[in-house]
Amino acid sequence: MKRVLAAVLSAAIAVSFAGCSSSPSSSGQSSSQTSGQTSGADVSSSQGTSGKGEKVYYLNFKPEVAEIYNEIAKTYQEETGVEVTVVTAASGAYEQTLKSEIAxxxxxxxxxxxxxxxxxxxKDYCADLRDTDLYQHLTDKALAxxxxxxxxxGIPYVVEGYGIIYNDAIMQKYFAMDGAKASSVEEINNFETLKAVVEDMTAKKGELGIEGVFASTSLKPGEDWRWHTHLANLPLYYEFQANSIDLTGDATNTIQFQNSEHFKNIFDLYLNNSTTDPKLLGSRQVADSMAEFALGQCAMVQNGNWAWSQISQVEGNTVKEEDIHFLPIYTGMEGEENQGLSIGTENFLAINKNVSxxxxxxxxxxxxxxxxxxxxxxxxxxRLGFIAPxxxxxxxxxxxxxxxREVLDWMGREGVQTIPWNFTxxxxxxxxxxxxAALLQYAQGSKSWEDVASSVVSRWQEESAVG
Amino acid sequence: MDKTLKKYFPLFLLPALAAFLIAFFIPFLLGLYLSFTEFTTVSNAQWVGLRNYVRAFSSNRDFLNALWFTVRFTVVSVITVNVLAFALALALTRDIRGTNLFRTIFFMPNLIGGIVLGYIWQLIINGVLMNFGVDITFSAKYGFWGLVILMNWQMIGYMMIIYIAGIQNIPGELIEAAAIDGASPFQTLYHVTIPMVASSTTICTFLTLTNSFKLFDQNLALTAGAPGRESAMLALDIYNTFYGRMGYEGVGQAKAVIFFLMVAVIAFAQLFLTRSKEVER
Known part of the structure; x- marks a missing residue:
């Protein structure tokens, strides 16, 4: 018995050590990096700096620019002596991180x-910012x-836009072919043309040297925000417009998803003309899609201007800077010829009112x-590439x-209907x-579109009721 | 000597007691309290009574589905892990060359963290399923068996070490006596070895049972509940409830308390049952 016990105990210790060392590295990679950097900065300018009262702690939402924020913190400390700590939440885990950090x-x-x-x-934590300098300089006060x-x-600090990013080099190659369904990207100004072009490109993908027109529709849980949030914004925006819904009131507690067919239009187009078999999409991540685009394996990908850093950092990137442009997401709505990109913000700075x-x-x-x-x-x-309002x-x-630059260009175009970000x-x-999850099951063929659409309507209502 | 010890024993107890209070008892009570409140962070809680417990079951069937998935998973993995670990232990207590090397290698998967293992196995399983044109998110069945394989791979080595210790602890005379009495190898196994390692069995079933029931990292990394929430186990469901919607932190906490009670009851029942089968020496 004693030997058994000894074996168990020693094994238990080994396991618990292994557990301790592995769990933080998996969850807090960026934050440990951050703390290392800031403590380094701490040492370099420790003499003559201010006391504890003036510390700034910035909880960053954007993991793709975490390192730049660390640099900013260092520079600010060198200039003013005020210590700035930057912690970055892992992708998709901001609320979790905030909940634990703020306590x-x-x-x-x-x-x-x-x-x-x-x-x-x-709201128990947000300070009133109406008298701050930053708010005074906000160009469009209605955004706050x-x-x-x-x-x-909350003060918006960046304006972003998304649409279908395309690689003009591949498009030009296609337009130069015999029997191309369009002769320039300008001609693609509605869903019908887009569909014709895309399907024709798929038929000729061998000659174009691509594996599919669209990058894979990443539907891995946690990596599916481009569809359930960004893409869904379009049909719902048109629905709210058509029914003159007041977005600040209770009228948003139910939706009809009356434009679900339009969502299906474009979603089917993504699935059927993709680099990846729809059945395998459940393990694809956004990074996979962006890499496919950067390597020239596909001509189009739906994403926003924040994706540039991801595209340019892919090793073996073949997409030239001047070849990368935006196309609005056409879904087959009436009058969409004038539709622009979806431009807005979901990033608002708030200051914690419970600190000194x-x-x-x-x-x-x-x-x-x-x-x-x-x-x-x-x-x-x-460095951050923000379009600051x-x-x-x-x-x-x-x-x-x-x-x-493309987003700014689209914002400035005459007669273009920009789609706001209603998904907030x-x-x-x-x-x-x-x-x-429903979209994934639809892609895998285990759920019909009617079920997806009706579940969206019922889940919206249920979730609005519990909120 | 005894007197001084008695006099100072509260003092010696203090560090351990303080650690226990700070790291276990206070958080536990706080968690219990929070399950009766509505809160965003631990510092702004408002008492709501039993509402969270009602909502844990009434708002949707996620919790019950997760419970059923967890129970099935636990039953399968407790049996497979223990049977395979015991078989390995038997094999590696014979005189085979390189026994120690094998023992080390089998034990090693245990030293890798659950998240890492989950991602590695996701790649492996997807690589295999790719040949059939699907991936692990396609059906909860794939997720289930993927988790079972992962759990086995991780736990078998650890349990094997415990069984080896138990087997080596069997007095040689007993085996010899059995051999002299003409017992076949199977009879020796059933009537000598297995009863004699009952204390190892108690520990191993306890560890596999509670670990399977509480599984989280591996579940999160391997399937994250896909498809839908069908392959989400209890711990993952609690996590999703806590972070998935505003105002449901308390419900997640209530589920966690129910979860704790279930694990405690099951673990005690199991300990009681297997302890009674142990051979006293």
Whole structure:
């Protein structure tokens, strides 16, 4: 018995050590990196810096630019002596990270809410920002999150757009072929033409040297936001428009999903002309799709301007900067010839009102520095590639990356109907997850489209009721 | 000597007691309290009584589905892990060359974290299923057997070590006596070896049972519940409930308390049952 016990105990110790060492590395990779960096910065400028009261803690939402934020924190500390800690939540885990971080003794002083729904759940923590410099410089005050009584609780800090990104080199190759269904991208201004072109391209994919027209429709759980959120925004935007729904009221508690056929149109097109067999989509990630695009294996992929960093960083990237452009997502709605990209924001800065006055002030100062000083603006425009909605940014101070330029270009076009981001009022993450799961089952052929559409309607109502 | 020990024993107990209170008892009570409240973070809780417990079952069938999936998984993996681990232990207690090497190799999967294992096995299983034009998210069945394989791969080595210790602990005289009395190898196995390693069996079933029931990392990494939530086990369902919608943190907490009670009851029942079969020495 004793020997058994000894064996068990020693084995248990071995296992528990293994457990300890493995779990943080899997979840907090970026944050450990961050803390390493900031503690390094801490040492370099520790003499003569301010006391504990002025620390800024920024909980970053965007993992793709985590390293740039660390640099910004370092620069700011060198300039002002105020310590800025940046922690980045893992992709898709912002709410989880925020929930645990904000309950700590040193909570984030700056965090992000994702729209009106986010404000409702975090209103106990959001400070009123109406008197801050940053809000005063916001170009379009209507973009901010308010309580309807003059209080401002979330300031958008980046405007983003998404659509179908295409590789012009491949498109030109196609247009030059005999019997091409269109002769230039300008001719593709509705779903019918898009479908004709895409299906013809699929038929000629061997000659075009691609594996499929569209990159794989990533439907792995957690990687399916391009469909259940971004794509779903379009039919629902048209629905809200057609029924003149007040988006701030209770009328959004039910939907009819009356344009579900239009969602199906484009979704089927994605599935059937893809690089990947629809049955295998359940393990594809967004990064896979972007890599396929970057390697020239496909001509189109639905994503937003934030994807540029992902595309340009893929090793063996064959897409040239001047070949990358946006096409609006056409779904077959009437009058969509004038439709533009989907442009909006789901990133709103909020300041934690439960931290000390000094910390709140320090946070405001840090944000204002970032969006108004020359150094800060340089980071925003050239490193982060943000299209910042503040009047501190003059002419020519806009990002140089091709997709952000495209978004600006589409915003400025005459007579183009830009689609706002209405998905900020989608009822809950559970709704989106279930929608994504239903789409996967549809792609795999185990669920009919009628079931998907009706489950969207019923789940929307249920999730709105519990919220 | 005894007197001084008695005098100072509270002092010596203090560090362990403090650690126990801080790391286990207080969080446990806090968690219990939170299951009766509605909260976003632990510091802004509001009492709502039993509503969370009602909602855990009434809002949808996720919890019950997850429970049924977990029970099936636990039954299958407890049996397979223990049978295979015992077989390996038997094989590796004979005089085979390289026994120690084999023991080490079989034990090694245990040293890899669950998330990593989940992703590795997802690649392997998808690689195989790819030949049939599907992947692991296609059906909950694939997820189920994928989890069973993963669990076996991870746990067998660990259980094998425990069984080996048990088998080596059997007095040589007993085996010899059995051989002299003309017992066949199978009779020796059934009437000597298995009863004599009953204490190992108790520990092994306990560990596999509770580990299977509480499985989370592997489940999250391998299937994340796909398709839909059909392959989500209890721990993953609790996690999804907690983070999936606003205002459901308390419901997730209530499910966690129910989960704790279930694990405790099952573990005690199992310990009681297998303990009674152990041979006293």
């Amino acid at each position: 700590k003794a040193e909570p984030p002083t700056i965090f992000q809410i994702n729209g009106p729904k986010g404000y409702v759940s975090w 999150i308010t309580d309807g009584q003059g209080g401002v609780y 006055e000094e910390q709140q002030k320090a946070s405001e100062d840090f944000l204002f520095w970032l969006y108004s000083s020359d150094k800060g603006k340089d980071y925003i425009v050239n 503040f009047d501190t940014f003059g002419e020519g101070e806009s990002p140089a990356d091709p997709l952000a 009022i989608f009822p809950s993450q559970t709704f989106k997850d279930d929608f994504g």
